[in-house]
Amino acid sequence: MSKILDVLDRFYNLKNYNSFGLNVVASYFANVDSLAQLKDLMQSPGFKEDRRLVLGGGSNVLFLDDFFDGLVIHYTKTGWEIVEETENEVIVRAHAGTNWSDFVDEMVDAGYHGIENLSLIPGNVGAAPMQNIGAYGVELKDSFEKLEAFDFQTGKLVSFDKKSCDFGYRSSFFKHGGKDRYFILSVQLRLKKQGQLNRGYGNISDYLKQQGVENPSIKDLSQAIKAIRSSKLPDPLVIGNAGSFFKNPVIHQLLFEDLQQEFPKIPSYPSGTSMIKVPAAWLIDQAGWKGYRKGDAGVHEKQALVLVNYGNAVGREIFALAMQIQLDVKNKFGIQLEPEVNII
Numbered sequence: 573m574s575k576i577l578d579v580l581d582r583f584y585n586l587k588n589y590n591s592f593g594l595n596v597v598a599s600y601f602a603n604v605d606s607l608a609q610l611k612d613l614m615q616s617p618g619f620k621e622d623r624r625l626v627l628g629g630g631s632n633v634l635f636l637d638d639f640f641d642g643l644v645i646h647y648t649k650t651g652w653e654i655v656e657e658t659e660n661e662v663i664v665r666a667h668a669g670t671n672w673s674d675f676v677d678e679m680v681d682a683g684y685h686g687i688e689n690l691s692l693i694p695g696n697v698g699a700a701p702m703q704n705i706g707a708y709g710v711e712l713k714d715s716f717e718k719l720e721a722f723d724f725q726t727g728k729l730v731s732f733d734k735k736s737c738d739f740g741y742r743s744s745f746f747k748h749g750g751k752d753r754y755f756i757l758s759v760q761l762r763l764k765k766q767g768q769l770n771r772g773y774g775n776i777s778d779y780l781k782q783q784g785v786e787n788p789s790i791k792d793l794s795q796a797i798k799a800i801r802s803s804k805l806p807d808p809l810v811i812g813n814a815g816s817f818f819k820n821p822v823i824h825q826l827l828f829e830d831l832q833q834e835f836p837k838i839p840s841y842p843s844g845t846s847m848i849k850v851p852a853a854w855l856i857d858q859a860g861w862k863g864y865r866k867g868d869a870g871v872h873e874k875q876a877l878v879l880v881n882y883g884n885a886v887g888r889e890i891f892a893l894a895m896q897i898q899l900d901v902k903n904k905f906g907i908q909l910e911p912e913v914n915i916i
C-alpha cells in the first residue's frame with residue numbers, strides 16, 4: 573500500500589491538466605510510469621470500482637463541475653524507440669506520456685515522413701488515437717500500426733491493430749464501444765524514410781511561396797504548419813481553450829443542396845459518397861456567435877470554432893454556451909453540431 577500512496581495525491585487541482593484552465597479538484601490523482609504501477613494501483617482496495625479518468629495533457633476535455641469525485645490517472649512514461657526497420661520504413665513505438673508535438677519534431681528531425689502535418693497539436697501520444705487526431709489533410713490513422721493498452725475490465729494488456737481501432741473522422745473505438753475501458757500505454761506508427769509531402773491543404777503552399785521556399789523539406793513543411801497554426805489558434809497558456817469545440821458536420825448531399833439555395837456561399841468539401849463536410853466555424857459565425865462573450869466564457873474573436881475561458885469561467889458556463897450555439901445552428905441550418913471535446 574505504501575508504494576501506491578507514493579504515486580497518489582489527494583484533492584489535486586487539475587488547473588494545469590486542462591487547457592481550458594478550469595479550477596477543478598480531483599479527489600485522487602496518480603502519476604504512474606509503468607504497467608506494473610498501474611496494475612498495483614488498480615488492485616488496491618477502493619480504486620478498482622472508483623470513478624476514474626485517464627488524463628494526458630487535458631487539451632481535449634471540458635470538466636462540467638469543479639470537483640471530480642474519483643481517481644485521475646496520468647501516465648508519465650515518455651520516449652520512443654524503433655521496433656522494426658526496413659530500407660524504406662521504420663516502425664516507431666512511442667510511450668503514451670510523450671508530448672505529441674515534441675515527438676513529431678523528433679520524427680521530422682530524423683527525416684521520418686508521415687506525421688509532419690500533425691505538428692504542434694497539443695497533448696500526449698496516448699490520447700492521439702482517441703479521436704484519431706488530424707490536421708492539414710492528414711490523420712493519425714494514415715501512419716498508425718498498432719497500440720498497446722491496459723484493459724481495466726480484465727486487468728490484461730491488449731493490442732489493437734488499425735482495424736480494431738475503428739478510426740473515423742475525430743473518432744475511434746475508444747470514444748464509443750471501448751469508452752473508459754482502456755488505458756493506452758504506447759502507440760506504434762509506420763513512418764517512411766522518404767515520401768511525398770502533403771502540402772495541398774489550406775494555405776500551406778501560399779505560405780511556403782511567401783517564404784521563398786520552392787522545394788520544401790519535411791522540416792520546412794512542419795515549420796510552415798507551426799507558423800500557420802500559431803497565427804490562427806489561441807494559445808491555451810494565454811486564453812484557455814481546447815481547440816475546435818465541435819466537429820465539422822458531415823451532411824447528406826440533398827440537405828446540402830437545399831441549404832445552398834438559401835445560403836449560396838456555404839463552404840463545403842466532399843466527404844465520401846453523397847456526403848458533404850461543412851465547416852462548423854462558418855455555421856457558428858453565420859449564426860452570429862463569433863466573438864461573443866458572456867462573463868469569462870466566450871467564442872474566440874478570430875476562430876468561431878474555438879470556445880474560450882477568458883479567466884474565471886466555470887465548466888458549466890462554457891458548456892451552456894456550447895449548447896446555445898448548438899441549438900442556434902440547428903434552428904438556422906437544420907444541422908446538429910457534435911462536440912469534439914470530451915465532456916467530463
Ligand SMILES: Cc1cc2nc3c(=O)[nH]c(=O)nc-3n(C[C@H](O)[C@H](O)[C@H](O)COP(=O)(O)OP(=O)(O)OC[C@H]3O[C@@H](n4cnc5c(N)ncnc54)[C@H](O)[C@@H]3O)c2cc1C
Nearest residue numbers: 628629630631632694695696698699705706755756814815
Ligand atoms: C489549441 C489546440 C489546438 C488543437 N488542434 C487540434 C488539431 O488540429 N487536431 C486534433 O485532432 N486535435 C486538436 N486539438 C485537440 C487535442 O490536442 C487532441 O485531442 C489531443 O490528442 C489531446 O491530447 P491530450 O493528451 O491533451 O488528451 P486529454 O485531453 O488528456 O484526453 C482526451 C481524451 O482522451 C482520453 N485519454 C487521454 N490519454 C489517454 C490514454 N493514455 N489512454 C486512454 N485514454 C486516454 C481522456 O480520458 C479523454 O477522454 C487541439 C487542442 C488545442 C487546445
